[in-house]
Amino acid sequence: MQPQRLLIVDDEKDMLEGLQRVLAYELEGVSVTVSDDPETVMADIQQQCHDLVLLDVRMPEVDGMALLEAFGRCEPPPTVIMMTAYGDIETAVTAIKQGAYDFITKPFEIPDLLRVLRKGLERSRLIGENLTLRRQVSEKAAFTHFLGQSQPVRRLxxxxxxxxxSDYAVLIRGESGTGKELVARAIHGLSGRSSRDLVAVNCPAIPEHLLESELFGHEKGAFTGAMAYHKGLFEQAHGASLLLDEIGDIPVSVQTKLLRVLQEREIRPLGGTHDFRVDVRILSTTNQNLEEKIKDRTFREDLYYRLNVVSVFTPALREMREDIPLLVQHFTRQVCDELGCASKRIAPEVMNRLVRREWPGNARELQNFVRRLVLFTPETEIDRDALAAVAEEPDRAAGITPFPGGIEEIRPYLDEKERLIDAFTDQYVDQLLRKTQGNVSKAARLSGLSRQALQKMLNRKGIDPETYRES
Incomplete structure (x- = not known):
């Protein structure tokens, strides 16, 4: 266990030397440092870590109250006890209001000083334990949605x-379905900004003509339909983090304005006449090759370097095959909970097939595949038959060929959409009733539909569940 650290700052050298000798003896397990140079203490205040500071109020070079304020900006701030002249109660009260824990008046007796210092050290110890516990809880919460113990995952x-x-901008890179947004949320959740919510924007989901307004806000009357002031995402994320999801899809016209904000740390809402500062940490994700986009002049190189101060790569599922059994078991429990059905076991041969299978869509594709496995397995074990039923791609598994006659026979979109939906529904209901042997209640539970909704579907399709019952 590391010793607690006590710093004493006073301009009286003789008193400092005497206190250091006495306190080093009386305060077991405490490292005592003294300084008669408050200017040096002020200059090094962010580099020095102390649990407790005994600080004189009146010093010629730097006022003790200024040092008290500076100590309050440390992370975490130390416990500060002020030394005041006899009878200067007004100054002591001011110090308490500005963050001091306690005060002692000069001249003081050593037993009185020891009592005050021990109380301050105990407070610092409790605060330290509380911070450690909070960090542990935050870390556990931040990694709630992460699974895996393979080497790539541990590195992540x-x-x-x-x-x-740190407060650096982070570019999170990886294939689709590898959990890039989860990484961004974990970084924010473990950071000093976690007391405020992460603000996220899916860049491709917002039309180009609206993206600038969403990011930077707009004044009333800035454009047709701007009926009131709109707070942009940068302003909403002030003091927190902003996640720019799939940054590679942001239009070049917006890239230029985004670059300026990152450089100046100031935003100007559309239609506004004044800039104002924002304190925002930028987290970005992409599954694209931004270096190629820079060559194609579809992504600004200077913006790339602003966003890519630090990179982190999310591993693909093929790089962490040893974690697939853990993921499959987790997804299976999750789906069973969603469907309200009994838990299911994965047969060993099925698990081996899942581990060897290629997953270009990564964890997201695996999760959807497990959903289909559970859905089409009324028994307690997911076996080779269940795997065979869903092993093909969804369209082929349902017996659907999108364009059976070739590309020349493409029909109107709505007609083709209706045909595909009808074909899927027929095949789905047929497999569902076969698995449940015509038990409508069980079929509804497995499919996630209400019994009434499933019954209406059967009536509309003219399907009689009795024909599926075993004689």
Missing amino acids: YQAIKSLAN
Whole structure:
């Protein structure tokens, strides 16, 4: 266990030397440092870590109250006890209001000083334990949705913890379905900004003509339909983090304005006449090759370097095959809970097939595949028959060929959409009733539909569940 650290700042050298000798003896397990140079203390205040500070109020070079304020900006701030002249109660009260824990008046007796210092050290110890506990809870919460113990995943965990301790812009790169947004949320959740919610924007989902307004806000009357002031996402994320999801799809016209905001740390809403500062940490994700986009002049190189101060890569599922059994078991429990059905076991041969199978869509594709496995398995074990029923791509598994006559026979969109939906519904209901042997209540539970909704579907299709019952 590391010793607690006590710093004493006073301009009286003789008193400092005497206190250091006495306190080093009386306060067991406490490292005592003294300084008669408050200017040096002020200059090094962010580099020095102390649990307790005994600080004189009146010093010629730097006022003790200014040092008190500076200590309050440390992370975490130390417990500060002020030394005041006899009878200067007004100054002591002011110090307490500005963050001091306690005060002691000069001249003081050593037993009185020891009593005050021990109380301050105990407070610092409790605060330290509380901070450690909060960090542990925050870390557990931040990694709630992460699974895996393979080497690539462990490296990712370590990268997240390291990045959380900085305020650098982070570019999170990886294939689709590898959990890039989860990484961004974990970095924010472990950071000093976690007391405020992460603000996220899916860049491709917002039309180009609206994206600038969403990011930077707009004044009333800035454009047709701007009926009131709109707070942009940068302003909403002030003091927190902003996630720019799929940044590679942001239009070049908006890239230029985004670059300016990142450089100046100021925004100007559309239609506004004044800039104002924002304190925002930028987290970005992409599954694209931004370097190629820079060559194609569809992504600004200077913006790339602003966003890519630090990179983190999310591993693809093929790089962490040893974690697939863990993921499959988790997804199976999750789906059973969603459907309200009994838990299911994965047969060993099925698990082996899932581990060897290629998953270009990564964890998201695996999760959807497990959903189909559970859905079409009324028994307690997911076996080879269940795997065979859903092993093909969804369209082929349902017996649907999108364009059976070739591309030349493409029909109107709405007609083709209706045909595909009808074909899927027929095949789905047929498999569902076969698995449940015509038990409508069980079929409804497995499918996630209400019994009434499923019954209406059967009536509309003219399907009699009795024909599926075993004689």
